[in-house]
Amino acid sequence: MAGRRGLEIYLDLLSQPCRAIHILVNVNKIPHILKTVALRKGEQKTPDFAKLNPMQKVPVIDDNGFVLTESDAILKYLATKYHVPDHWYPKQPERRARVDEYTAWHHTNTRPQAAKVFLLEVLLPRMAGQPTEQARVERAVSELSVTLDKLQDMFLKRQPFLCGDDISLADLLAACELMQPLGGGRDVLQDRPVLQRWLGRVQSAVGSSFDEAHAVLYRLRDNAKAKL
Structure with missing residues (x-):
């Protein structure tokens, strides 16, 4: 047309x-x-x-x-x-509701908590020229840790992905959010093997598209490591 x-x-x-x-x-x-x-x-x-x-x-x-x-x-x-x-956004009402449940929760939990760590550790120091306030960073990391506990206990439970046996939109949103602190060289899943395995399943499910989307973040991470 x-x-x-x-x-x-x-x-x-x-x-x-x-x-x-x-x-x-x-x-x-x-x-x-x-x-x-x-x-x-x-x-x-x-x-x-x-x-x-x-x-x-x-x-x-x-x-x-x-x-x-x-x-x-x-x-x-x-x-x-x-x-x-x-599986990305199921038509069956109960399965779709599980994805909607996570995405509603995501915007007041996973998203702001992970983003705050990145903001304090990367954006404000590098782009706004503000010094890193370590006490605020550690407090943000602690708050994110509470959110990660809930993510694991409420959503992941004993299943492979956040909303069941297959990857969904919920997993994409969560995974991309929890990768963000890596831009400052911080792996927030370092001591969380259950969530590490979940992230590995997400990466395997989407293949090379995951690394392609995160290339700019990997560069930030490498720059952060080079300055240590």
Whole structure:
């Protein structure tokens, strides 16, 4: 059809939810056009992007004129619209509800707690020129540890993935979030073998797409190690 642009995805791979979307579309071979928005350069504040998303945040998708913001909504839309395998976002009501349960919990637990560690240890010192406040970092790490206990006990339990026997959108969101402190050289799963094995299963399930999405984070990690 003339004038159809296809699916355009605006993201910055330093953003955790952007990586989750990047992995989903690549693993499932969803045709798309990648539009990089460099947050560190303030590209999200340009007039053109602000028209697309007045909140001036990524991720955003434009699917032939249908514009959608917020990672949770985007992931579920893509899984539904592009008919990805059912395990990502199951049609069966109880199984779908388990994914929805985690994604609702995620935004007030895993996401802010892991992001805070990265903010205090990486973003503020390196990009805002503020000194690292070790006491605040350690407090944030302690708060994240409580969240990790809940993640393991409430969701992972004795099953391979957060919502059952197969990988889902919940695992993508959680895994990308818990990788974020690695940008400062901190492995928050270092002393958590159960969660380490879970993360390994996530990585195996999505293959090379995981490392492709996290390449920018790996570079940050290597730079952090080089400065030690």
